[in-house]
Amino acid sequence: MRPPASALLTDLYELTMLQAYFDEGMQDTAVFELFVRVLPPQRNFLVAAGLEQALDYLENLHFTADELAWLAGTGRFRPSFVDGLRDFRFTGDVHAMREGTVFFANEPVLRIEAPIGQAQFVESRLINLVNYSTLIASKAARCVLAAPGRLLVDFGLRRAHGAEAGLLAARASYLAGFAGSATVLAGQQFGIPVFGTMAHSYIEAHALETEAFERFAASQPDNVTLLIDTYDTEAAAARVVRLAPTLRRQGVKLVSVRLDSGDLTAHSRRVRAILDAGGLGDVRIFASGNLDEQRITRLLAAGAPIDGFGIGTHLTTSADAPALDSAYKLEVYAGEARRKRSEGKATWPGAKQVHRWLGADGRLARDRVALLAEAGAGAGGEALLQPVMRAGRRLAPAEPLAALRSHAAAELARLPEPLRALEPVAADAAYAVEISAGLRELAARLDQLAH
Amino acid sequence: MRPPASALLTDLYELTMLQAYFDEGMQDTAVFELFVRVLPPQRNFLVAAGLEQALDYLENLHFTADELAWLAGTGRFRPSFVDGLRDFRFTGDVHAMREGTVFFANEPVLRIEAPIGQAQFVESRLINLVNYSTLIASKAARCVLAAPGRLLVDFGLRRAHGAEAGLLAARASYLAGFAGSATVLAGQQFGIPVFGTMAHSYIEAHALETEAFERFAASQPDNVTLLIDTYDTEAAAARVVRLAPTLRRQGVKLVSVRLDSGDLTAHSRRVRAILDAGGLGDVRIFASGNLDEQRITRLLAAGAPIDGFGIGTHLTTSADAPALDSAYKLEVYAGEARRKRSEGKATWPGAKQVHRWLGADGRLARDRVALLAEAGAGAGGEALLQPVMRAGRRLAPAEPLAALRSHAAAELARLPEPLRALEPVAADAAYAVEISAGLRELAARLDQLAH
Numbered sequence: 001m002r003p004p005a006s007a008l009l010t011d012l013y014e015l016t017m018l019q020a021y022f023d024e025g026m027q028d029t030a031v032f033e034l035f036v037r038v039l040p041p042q043r044n045f046l047v048a049a050g051l052e053q054a055l056d057y058l059e060n061l062h063f064t065a066d067e068l069a070w071l072a073g074t075g076r077f078r079p080s081f082v083d084g085l086r087d088f089r090f091t092g093d094v095h096a097m098r099e100g101t102v103f104f105a106n107e108p109v110l111r112i113e114a115p116i117g118q119a120q121f122v123e124s125r126l127i128n129l130v131n132y133s134t135l136i137a138s139k140a141a142r143c144v145l146a147a148p149g150r151l152l153v154d155f156g157l158r159r160a161h162g163a164e165a166g167l168l169a170a171r172a173s174y175l176a177g178f179a180g181s182a183t184v185l186a187g188q189q190f191g192i193p194v195f196g197t198m199a200h201s202y203i204e205a206h207a208l209e210t211e212a213f214e215r216f217a218a219s220q221p222d223n224v225t226l227l228i229d230t231y232d233t234e235a236a237a238a239r240v241v242r243l244a245p246t247l248r249r250q251g252v253k254l255v256s257v258r259l260d261s262g263d264l265t266a267h268s269r270r271v272r273a274i275l276d277a278g279g280l281g282d283v284r285i286f287a288s289g290n291l292d293e294q295r296i297t298r299l300l301a302a303g304a305p306i307d308g309f310g311i312g313t314h315l316t317t318s319a320d321a322p323a324l325d326s327a328y329k330l331e332v333y334a335g336e337a338r339r340k341r342s343e344g345k346a347t348w349p350g351a352k353q354v355h356r357w358l359g360a361d362g363r364l365a366r367d368r369v370a371l372l373a374e375a376g377a378g379a380g381g382e383a384l385l386q387p388v389m390r391a392g393r394r395l396a397p398a399e400p401l402a403a404l405r406s407h408a409a410a411e412l413a414r415l416p417e418p419l420r421a422l423e424p425v426a427a428d429a430a431y432a433v434e435i436s437a438g439l440r441e442l443a444a445r446l447d448q449l450a451h
Numbered sequence: 452m453r454p455p456a457s458a459l460l461t462d463l464y465e466l467t468m469l470q471a472y473f474d475e476g477m478q479d480t481a482v483f484e485l486f487v488r489v490l491p492p493q494r495n496f497l498v499a500a501g502l503e504q505a506l507d508y509l510e511n512l513h514f515t516a517d518e519l520a521w522l523a524g525t526g527r528f529r530p531s532f533v534d535g536l537r538d539f540r541f542t543g544d545v546h547a548m549r550e551g552t553v554f555f556a557n558e559p560v561l562r563i564e565a566p567i568g569q570a571q572f573v574e575s576r577l578i579n580l581v582n583y584s585t586l587i588a589s590k591a592a593r594c595v596l597a598a599p600g601r602l603l604v605d606f607g608l609r610r611a612h613g614a615e616a617g618l619l620a621a622r623a624s625y626l627a628g629f630a631g632s633a634t635v636l637a638g639q640q641f642g643i644p645v646f647g648t649m650a651h652s653y654i655e656a657h658a659l660e661t662e663a664f665e666r667f668a669a670s671q672p673d674n675v676t677l678l679i680d681t682y683d684t685e686a687a688a689a690r691v692v693r694l695a696p697t698l699r700r701q702g703v704k705l706v707s708v709r710l711d712s713g714d715l716t717a718h719s720r721r722v723r724a725i726l727d728a729g730g731l732g733d734v735r736i737f738a739s740g741n742l743d744e745q746r747i748t749r750l751l752a753a754g755a756p757i758d759g760f761g762i763g764t765h766l767t768t769s770a771d772a773p774a775l776d777s778a779y780k781l782e783v784y785a786g787e788a789r790r791k792r793s794e795g796k797a798t799w800p801g802a803k804q805v806h807r808w809l810g811a812d813g814r815l816a817r818d819r820v821a822l823l824a825e826a827g828a829g830a831g832g833e834a835l836l837q838p839v840m841r842a843g844r845r846l847a848p849a850e851p852l853a854a855l856r857s858h859a860a861a862e863l864a865r866l867p868e869p870l871r872a873l874e875p876v877a878a879d880a881a882y883a884v885e886i887s888a889g890l891r892e893l894a895a896r897l898d899q900l901a902h
Contacts, residue, residue, distance in 0.1 A: 008636040009614055011606075012647025015635060020649075020670035026656065070639050076671070116656055123650070127609035128617060135612075155462075158578035159774045161586075161767075162615030163460055166579060184466060185459040188521050196463025198471075199574070201781035204789040205477065205567055209902045219471035220527065229793045231902050262794035289796075313774045316612075322773040323610045323764045330652035338655040342680045343713035345740075451660045451682050 005056070007063045007088075008070075010124040015071075019081045021117040028334035029092075030116035031351045032123070033108035034130055035329075040321035044419040045431065047141045047408060048097045048109045049172045050133025052398050054126050055389055058090040061122065090118050094389035097354070099399075100137070100175055100408030101384060102415060104433045107354045107369055109134070111385055116333060123328045131326040132165060133172040139293075139318040140176035141412055143311055145420050146293040147300065151308030153195045154181035155288055156316030169316040175404050177412065182310070190401055195310075197225040197258050197286070204230060210239050214246065221252040225286060228257045228271070237271040241278030256284040256307070264289070265304040272305040284308065292319065293422055339446040348435060350442050355381035363414045370436035377436045456507070458514045458539075459521075461575040466522075470532045472568040479785035480543075481567035482802045483574070484559035485581055486780075491772035495870040496882065498592045498859060499548045499560045500623045501584025503849050505577050506840055509541040512573065541569050545840035548805070550850075551588070551626055551859030552835060553866060555884045558805045558820055560585070562836055567784060574779045582777040583616060584623040590744075590769040591627035592863055594762055596871050597744040598751065602759030604646045605632035606739055607767030620767040626855050628863065633761070641852055646761075648676040648709050648737070655681060661690050665697065672703040676737060679708045679722070688722040692729030707735040707758070715740070716755040723756040735759065743770065744873055790897040799886060801893050806832035814865045821887035828887045 021027070036046060063071070063085045072082045092114020103109055110130060112119050143152055154173045157166035170186030180193030187194035198216055206212035209231060217224045224247075228236035240257060247254055257275070259267050264287050275283050287299070288310035296309055313319060329347045330338050339349035350371045355378030359365035367384075370377030388395055412420075418429040425431075472478070487497060514522070514536045523533045543565020554560055561581060563570050594603055605624045608617035621637030631644030638645035649667055657663035660682060668675045675698075679687035691708060698705055708726070710718050715738050726734050738750070739761035747760055764770060780798045781789050790800035801822045806829030810816035818835075821828030839846055863871075869880040876882075 005614075006636055008639050009608070009617065010635055011608055011633040012635050012638075012645045013633065013649055016647050016671050017649055017653045017667075020653065020667050021656075023670045024666050030652075030656065032652070067639070074638070074645075076673075120650070120652055123652075124609050125614075128611060128613065131610055132612045157460070157462055158575050159582055159777070160579060161583045161612035161773075162579065162619055163576075164613030164615045166460065168613055182462040182464065184461055184463050185457055187463075187525070188459050188518070194463045194525075196467050198464055198468055199571070200791045200793065201481075201483070201571055201574075201789075202468045202471065203902075204781050204791060205472075205481065205784045207902070215475050216468075216471050219474045220467050222527075231792050260793065261796050317768075317773040319773050322612075322768040322770050326610070330655050333656045338652075340651045340655060341682050342651065342711065345712050451654075451658070 005060050006067065007061055008067050010121065014121045014124055015077070018117045018121050019077055021120070022081050022084060027115040027117065029113055030119040030330055031332035032112045032119050032328055033331050033352060034110040034126060035108045035327060036105055037325040037327055037345070039105050040324065041424050042321045043138055044421065044425045045102045045104060045138070045415060046134055046324070047137040047176055047411070048101045048103055048134055049099050049137035049175055050130040050168070051096045051099050051110065051388070053129045053133065053168065054110065055094065055394055057125055057129060058094065058122060058389065059392065059394060061088075061090045063088060088118075089392060090114065090122060091392040092118055092389075093387065093391065095385040096388045097384050098386065098407060099404045100411055102364065102411045103354070103384070104367060104431055106348065106433060106435070107367060108352055108385060111351065113351075127326050127328050131324050133168050135318045135321070135324055136169045136172035136316065137176040137408070139315055139321070140173035140178055141408070142293040142422060143296065143315065144177035144412065146297045146422060147309060150306070151286070152178045153308065153310045154178055154183065154315055155310035155312035157183045159313040160316035165316060171401070173315060175401060176408050177405065192401070198227050200227065200230045203227060209236055210243060213240065213243055217247050217252040217254065218250060221250065224252055224254050225256045225258050226254070227260065229259050229261045229267070233259060233262065233267045234270050234274060237274040238278075240283075241274060241280060244278065244280055254280070254283055256286045258286045258288060258310075260287070260289045264299055264306065265302045268304045268306050286310065288312065290314070297422060337442055337446060339443060341447065348439050348443060349446050350439065352439070353378060354384040356384055357381045358414065363416050364431065366432040366434060368434040368436055369439065371438045371442065374436055374438040377438065456511050457518065458512055459518050461572065465572045465575055466528070469568045469572050470528055472571070473532050473535060478566045478568065480564055481570040481781055482783035483563045483570050483779055484782050484803065485561040485563075485577060486559045486778060487556055488776040488778055488796070490556050491775065492875050493772045494589055495872065495876045496553045496555060496589070496866060497585055497775070498588040498627055498862070499552045499554055499585055500550050500588035500626055501581040501619070502547045502550050502561065502839070504580045504584065504619065505561065506545065506845055508576055508580060509545065509573060509840065510843065510845060512539075512541045514539060539569075540843060541565060541573060542843040543569055543840075544838065544842065546836040547839045548835050549837065549858060550855045551862055553815065553862045554805070554835070555818060555882055557799065557884060557886070558818060559803055559836060562802060564802075578777050578779050582775050584619050586769045586772070586775055587620045587623035587767065588627040588859070590766055590772070591624035591629055592859070593744040593873060594747065594766065595628035596863065597748045597873060598760060601757070602737070603629045604759065604761045605629055605634065605766055606761035606763035608634045610764040611767035616767060622852070624766060626852060627859050628856065643852070649678050651678065651681045654678060660687055661694060664691065664694055668698050668703040668705065669701060672701065675703055675705050676707045676709055677705070678711065680710050680712045680718070684710060684713065684718045685721050685725060688725040689729075691734075692725060692731060695729065695731055705731070705734055707737045709737045709739060709761075711738070711740045715750055715757065716753045719755045719757050737761065739763065741765070748873060788893055788897060790894060792898065799890050799894060800897050801890065803890070804829060805835040807835055808832045809865065814867050815882065817883040817885060819885040819887055820890065822889045822893065825887055825889035828889065
């Protein structure tokens with residue numbers, strides 16, 4: 001299953017504007033940029049993700065015969081326009097930040113150049129894809145920072161918002177440093193390591209907890225995690241110790257036990273002691289149950305001997321910040337810079353580049369958003385937007401997820417210390433994103449124009 | 452596009468447990484129930500939705516040859532088990548609440564009876580589907596209560612969490628009383644009315660705002676909404692007035708203007724005055740821009756003359772409560788009631804029914820959750836769980852969305868007054884959901900069992 005890419009997964013106005021451009025014969029090149037206006041208060045940085053899905057969408061965009069017939073049947077569009085959609089494709093160029101790159105407010109992560117109808121039409125789905133994966137990669141990165149050296153697994157399919165969210169959350173969290181996901185489809189689609197334990201219902205379906213443990217281990221002896229909180233956590237841990245010699249004789253590799261309820265600090269300490277006293281010092285403790293980066297931080301600060309965490313709902317819904325203020329705005333049409341001036345929503349005009357400079361410590365020092373044409377604006381810095389698609393075709397095959405994951409890890413490693421904190425950074429420690437002089441001048445000049 | 456229904460869209464443990472049940476020859480009937488443990492603090496009631504998608508999933512569940520080959524290739528499962536999955540289908544019975552029904556914590560919305568392997572396996576996707584649609588229908592119902600008589604439109608595809616969320620949010624919000632959605636695919640898939648205006652980029656792509664208005668109207672003259680906040684809202688309203696005679700001559704039906712930024716109360720008042728003074732008393736004002744039920748309530752309380760609202764991000768992410776504490780729990784296996792006793796997560800055992808009684812005013816008075824077998828427990832009340840699937844086949848075709856929408860409207864109309872408030876209801880005014888005597892006795896009895 002590729003992410004569904006029906007061309008009808010769009011807002012109606014993308015189609016009505018497309019018809020208007022068609023009627024007007026407007027087909028000059030437009031430059032649109034996708035960026036986040038303001039970071040959520042709970043985020044000190046974002047991690048770009050979903051660009052691969054965006055390119056996939058652009059490369060495969062077309063209307064099927066059924067979709068065209070349906071559009072014609074609505075009576076909303078003129079037949080000549082609907083006929084013309086038969087050959088509608090995305091034929092433009094794309095520059096993008098590499099997935100896994102850390103970015104900030106007002107920095108374009110994607111720049112699209114295409115005939116205006118096409119460039120406009122792809123807005124809804126591009127935002128939909130980049131917004132969600134970026135949201136989850138950014139949330140996952142916080143979990144990774146909160147739990148150094150721990151095994152983190154995405155457990156959130158069930159509470160994710162639908163199928164695609166479940167699937168893409170697995171990818172985005174893996175990219176940001178999770179060890180894997182419980183979602184099987186993410187294994188098949190993306191080669192992401194898949195993890196799993198057992199549910200309480202499995203234990204309950206057996207008369208005795210010990211019997212459930214033994215039978216489950218016998219069925220998949222190579223890598224066993226036993227869930228021990230169905231009735232009494234410590235009693236179950238003692239059962240695991242008593243069962244261990246039998247399991248060992250049967251060739252079972254008992255890897256960990258899972259806690260899913262109650263006071264995880266207290267339980268993990270007592271369970272650790274029971275396991276250690278029973279000669280199971282190598283059996284790890286894995287915890288789950290309504291966890292997020294804040295709770296993990298508290299558990300680790302309290303010294304809870306937990307080796308891994310399953311993070312579900314809070315990860316896949318980005319519960320403390322379930323949306324980004326993402327926008328996709330027209331910056332240039334027919335060679336002229338454009339600017340939205342709506343109150344509180346004004347945008348920086350013109351085609352732009354994001355330049356980044358590192359400090360002597362190798363960490364991010366400052367960024368500058370400047371006009372593409374602005375000579376010297378990025379001298380000595382790294383240009384974050386790179387060409388990825390030309391005339392509607394990718395310039396290179398999709399990068400392996402492992403490479404993107406390494407890139408994200410390197411990005412997190414060079415975050416300045418204040419930005420690594422889970423709490424909102426103080427205003428005077430916020431990361432410096434400069435708006436170039438050329439950009440400010442252009443915006444001021446455009447504001448003088450009458451419309 | 453039907454919602455993607457790959458059998459691999461599940462948690463790994465569903466497969467490892469399935470193999471264990473297969474190895475053990477455990478195939479007695481299990482009863483699982485799907486319910487919400489605790490309502491989010493911001494919700495006084497929930498509206499059941501997503502059951503149609505759940506039945507669709509159950510009826511079509513199977514592994515494709517590719518999926519089986521991939522599973523075999525992982526080396527995690529025994530060949531005999533993977534071979535057996537070729538014929539894996541859901542062959543069980545389902546009872547469910549009708550979509551649009553108001554419900555509360557601890558009330559099953561779905562009861563599944565099937566051989567335990569099947570009943571267990573479907574957990575992840577059933578929760579995924581019912582959780583999200585219920586979340587959105589419940590959020591949308593609050594918007595409907597906040598904006599009586601106003602036109603409400605789902606504008607939230609772009610910030611919804613992926614494709615399926617965007618699509619299902621359109622359906623769930625329409626079911627709960629929205630007039631429609633901007634999402635075109637929701638029109639094609641579900642016959643939901645589709646609404647649309649224009650983007651700021653369209654205005655900006657033209658040198659003059661007036662020119663953009665005129666050309667857009669010429670392209671789709673039957674139903675025109677003009678976006679007037681790109682540069683200066685009141686100046687644009689005056690332009691609309693000046694343009695109106697021309698548009699009228701050209702046969703354009705100007706329906707409304709849209710505001711998307713700034714102080715919506717002040718702008719809507721001034722725009723209303725400009726339109727009225729210009730003879731455009733019948734042109735309606737439509738507002739959008741980071742709206743939710745709280746902001747709409749404040750706008751209407753302030754007397755803002757706004758006739759309709761586009762609600763986006765807050766709706767499709769249910770931003771103030773982006774997840775429900777949904778659970779799918781084993782209640783009976785092989786004829787014996789089962790109970791999870793984990794701390795803070797204990798469940799009520801046994802196969803259950805939800806009974807509802809109305810007051811003399813026709814409004815909801817109280818509910819009782821009782822054992823199916825409990826004689827007299829529902830006397831005089833309505834039984835909310837009704838049979839919808841037998842032996843894996845739907846008992847009736849999908850109900851038309853219009854009928855479900857009427858049902859939801861009737862449900863909202865019979866909500867007790869305190870529950871209709873947007874603010875959390877006081878503890879002493881919370882809706883009465885009784886746990887029957889039989890259920891309490893059964894739970895107490897099960898707690899005595901050793902495991």
